[in-house]
Amino acid sequence: MHSTLIVARMNPKEFGHVADLFRKFDETEMPHLMGTRRRQLFHYQGLYFHLQDFDYLGSTADRARIQRARKDPRFIRISDDLKPYIQAYDPATWRSPADAMATRFYQWVGAS
Template sequence: MEPRSSNNVVQLFRNFDETDLPHRMGTRRRQLFSYRDLYFHLQDFDVDDGPERIERAKSDPRFVRISEDLKPFIQPYDPATWRSPADAMATRFYHWDAST
């Protein structure tokens, strides 16, 4: 992530999250983190098919717009292999929840 751009990124997501699209994607919570110029985007979903819903939402003009608007601030981790958000999705390998 471009240093000192967190306020810009926050505003872009704040505007995006005020639309109905996060709800259509099943997004329950979004958290953004930075660490030494790295950007981490954690989304929690109400449903198990969150990644599939994101894939379907990719053609929505609002999704396309925020993806374009983020480009000046956030670069792909591996530009040689980046084609879509799916190329940057981590795989969870451990989860613990105090309520279970």
């Protein structure tokens, strides 16, 4: 499994709107098409954290699946719909969600 964590800015009063947008998006087949297994949204003192777990993003086919999904009208729509609520953490350097992804520097997994 592969995880990504996007960090941005969000007015805490808007978390209900953002959750509703993702709820509608996640009720479609889009998460499956992207390989998303789990999505979690967090907010803390004006910050927004979007944690996504994927089946795996190690192969060229996996990365191609994400690239195809980004061109899907539903993906484009949710990206546009989120714009009033989510602002780039650093607008000067933001070009895509990849510019807002946190880098994991430690991981521990317990025994099953």
